[in-house]
Amino acid sequence: MEVLSYSQAVGFALVPEFIEWEVGEEPIAFADRAGFFMYDADAAYVGGESENVLTYYYKKDGPWRYMAILDSISISRVILTENQAEEIALRLKLMAFVATPSDSLNRINTVLDRLFRAYHGHDPLTACNECDPAQAREDREFSNRLQQR
Numbered sequence: 055m056e057v058l059s060y061s062q063a064v065g066f067a068l069v070p071e072f073i074e075w076e077v078g079e080e081p082i083a084f085a086d087r088a089g090f091f092m093y094d095a096d097a098a099y100v101g102g103e104s105e106n107v108l109t110y111y112y113k114k115d116g117p118w119r120y121m122a123i124l125d126s127i128s129i130s131r132v133i134l135t136e137n138q139a140e141e142i143a144l145r146l147k148l149m150a151f152v153a154t155p156s157d158s159l160n161r162i163n164t165v166l167d168r169l170f171r172a173y174h175g176h177d178p179l180t181a182c183n184e185c186d187p188a189q190a191r192e193d194r195e196f197s198n199r200l201q202q203r
């Protein structure tokens with residue numbers, strides 16, 4: 055398995071010498087052997103299954119301070135960065151791998167909107183005494199104030 059580095063100036067490049075990923079090894083075990091500590095993770099869920107999992111690691115010192123592992127169904131990729139600025143740039147670049155498809159989000163929103171309207175008989179973005187008493191009271195007070203003018 056190839057290990058890549060990332061920097062904004064160079065982009066992605068092969069890292070010729072790094073520890074080998076052993077067959078069947080979990081990403082976190084590999085990172086641990088390389089001296090990295092996990093601090094964050096992102097995952098894309100498609101149909102309830104996680105398709106791509108991104109885990110992020112840091113190391114206190116060394117030429118490489120940060121590591122990201124993209125673990126998908128078919129392949130794992132290791133990407134190293136030198137500092138936090140490059141790590142953030144890399145995370146922005148990798149976001150596409152873990153973005154929930156907007157299609158499925160839109161579908162979920164439509165279904166929830168319809169359910170809400172069926173139960174409450176009003177638009178989900180407005181409030182009634184049942185679903186949001188505090189907001190409903192505020193709305194009433196606001197329209198009262200408007201009428202008093």
Ligand SMILES: [Zn+2]
Pocket residue numbers: 174176180181182183184185186
């Ligand atoms: Zn309501």
